Amino acid sequence: MAIKKHTDKTYDLELDDLRHKLIQLGGKVESEIAHSVRALTERDSDLAKQVLAADREVNRLEISVDETCRRLLALRQPAASDLRLITTALKIVVDLERMGDLAVNIAERALDLNQSPPLPPVHDLTKLAQLCQDQLRAALDAFVDGDVGKAEAVIKADLLLDALYHKLFNDLLSLMMEDPRNIRRANNLLFVAKHLERLGDHATNVAEMVVYMVRGTDVRHPNSREMLPKPA
Amino acid sequence: MKIDVQNLNAWFKDNHALRGVTLAVPQNSVLAIIGPSGCGKSTFVRCLNRMHELVPGSRQTGRVLVDGQDLHARGVDPVDLRRRVGMVFQRPNPFPTMSIAENVAAGLRLNGIPGNHDDLVEQSLRKAALWDEVKDRLHHGATSLSGGQQQRLCIARSLAVGPEVLLMDEPASALDPIATAKIEELIRELREQLTIVIVTHNMQQAARVSDATAFFYMGELVEHGPTEQIFTNPRESRTEDYVTGKFG
Numbered sequence: 001m002a003i004k005k006h007t008d009k010t011y012d013l014e015l016d017d018l019r020h021k022l023i024q025l026g027g028k029v030e031s032e033i034a035h036s037v038r039a040l041t042e043r044d045s046d047l048a049k050q051v052l053a054a055d056r057e058v059n060r061l062e063i064s065v066d067e068t069c070r071r072l073l074a075l076r077q078p079a080a081s082d083l084r085l086i087t088t089a090l091k092i093v094v095d096l097e098r099m100g101d102l103a104v105n106i107a108e109r110a111l112d113l114n115q116s117p118p119l120p121p122v123h124d125l126t127k128l129a130q131l132c133q134d135q136l137r138a139a140l141d142a143f144v145d146g147d148v149g150k151a152e153a154v155i156k157a158d159l160l161l162d163a164l165y166h167k168l169f170n171d172l173l174s175l176m177m178e179d180p181r182n183i184r185r186a187n188n189l190l191f192v193a194k195h196l197e198r199l200g201d202h203a204t205n206v207a208e209m210v211v212y213m214v215r216g217t218d219v220r221h222p223n224s225r226e227m228l229p230k231p232a
Numbered sequence: 233m234k235i236d237v238q239n240l241n242a243w244f245k246d247n248h249a250l251r252g253v254t255l256a257v258p259q260n261s262v263l264a265i266i267g268p269s270g271c272g273k274s275t276f277v278r279c280l281n282r283m284h285e286l287v288p289g290s291r292q293t294g295r296v297l298v299d300g301q302d303l304h305a306r307g308v309d310p311v312d313l314r315r316r317v318g319m320v321f322q323r324p325n326p327f328p329t330m331s332i333a334e335n336v337a338a339g340l341r342l343n344g345i346p347g348n349h350d351d352l353v354e355q356s357l358r359k360a361a362l363w364d365e366v367k368d369r370l371h372h373g374a375t376s377l378s379g380g381q382q383q384r385l386c387i388a389r390s391l392a393v394g395p396e397v398l399l400m401d402e403p404a405s406a407l408d409p410i411a412t413a414k415i416e417e418l419i420r421e422l423r424e425q426l427t428i429v430i431v432t433h434n435m436q437q438a439a440r441v442s443d444a445t446a447f448f449y450m451g452e453l454v455e456h457g458p459t460e461q462i463f464t465n466p467r468e469s470r471t472e473d474y475v476t477g478k479f480g
Binding site for chain 2: 004005008011077078079081082083084094147162215216217
């Protein structure tokens with residue numbers, strides 16, 4: 001984004017370090033989501049267990065980002081775009097960590113599902129999983145490039161994801177009604193679908209914060225705006 | 233608008249120190265002026281009470297209105313104006329040979345206001361949040377006070393003559409953090425009664441005490457807006473560079 005450097009060069013290094021940690025965390029979460037989905041589609045329980053183990057690294061990175069932000073706030077009294085980067089980091093780190101947890105939840109469902117014979121394939125679930133990963137990838141790209149257009153595209157695309165989830169919900173319900181022996185497995189898949197839909201929401205949150213970081217305008221909850229008290 | 237500045241230009245001989253500044257300050261608000269050294273901050277505030285013209289070789293064009301009245305209109309007495317538009321400087325400058333009480337009353341004496349000033353001295357010291365610390369030693373020399381107390385004494389001295397506007401040029405830059413916090417709290421209290429323009433190099437101080445902030449650079453007013461906006465989302469890239477520390 002800003003090419004201009006701070007007079008105090010170590011401040012630039014510290015902000016770069018914060019960006020780097022967030023990107024690292026984002027990348028880690030991205031790969032854990034991909035692994036959890038693969039553990040499910042390829043019935044790979046070893047991979048699912050790897051996802052469970054990888055959560056510690058995600059948590060460690062979250063703590064590290066928080067610490068970096070706190071230090072910057074206390075020692076640098078950041079303003080303007082620096083302040084917006086740091087507040088954005090503090091917000092999206094929570095979304096990213098939560099996405100890591102959702103990957104773990106999906107992996108747990110995969111472990112359970114892999115113990116029973118597979119259900120007839122549910123194509124939309126793979127589609128939903130792909131859409132979800134695309135959304136996270138695009139939100140992280142938007143963060144790295146400070147690209148508002150990309151972020152706004154992510155926010156818009158969440159509608160698609162929600163629609164697909166509702167369709168899946170009905171399909172899985174039909175499977176359960178067809179044969180009660182499907183209930184446990186279809187229910188597990190329903191949870192997976194729900195987790196994927198939530199992953200999409202977190203990607204949207206990240207994208208909304210990117211708009212704030214770049215433009216300084218808060219695009220969250222447009223319908224609740226008028227309820228906010230006017231600043232004194 | 234309490235203060236209305238229109239296309240103000242100021243020079244020191246050939247040095248064009250202020251370039252076409254236009255801005256307004258509402259009553260009972262605090263305006264902070266920020267900018268690097270030599271950007272025209274002090275010159276700007278010195279034009280607001282006609283102190284700039286006291287410098288030999290200085291010159292100015294444009295208009296400064298206080299309560300709608302042009303400061304250079306016929307019949308405006310600069311001494312009376314400086315009573316209405318008071319000023320506090322970077323270094324506390326109490327009169328060293330006078331007592332605390334005499335310092336506060338000095339402005340009244342200079343303005344030829346006769347009588348017993350005890351009540352007004354107490355009132356002014358209270359307004360300057362200094363009364364409790366000095367009430368038992370009003371007749372001690374002013375130089376017996378700490379730097380922070382001396383600065384509040386100078387504020388009390390300005391307040392005694394009943395100003396409507398208070399100009400503060402780096403009022404806390406020579407003070408320790410506690411004395412600084414006291415001055416900042418005082419600024420917020422005085423805002424209820426006065427309009428305040430404060431020049432400061434301390435951007436966090438500007439952010440804490442002011443309603444609006446103006447960023448000056450090389451004699452130009454680059455940006456002027458609500459303080460929160462200037463420090464979270466400035467419109468001009470030069471302001472952004474300055475408040476984030478990317479200058480020079």
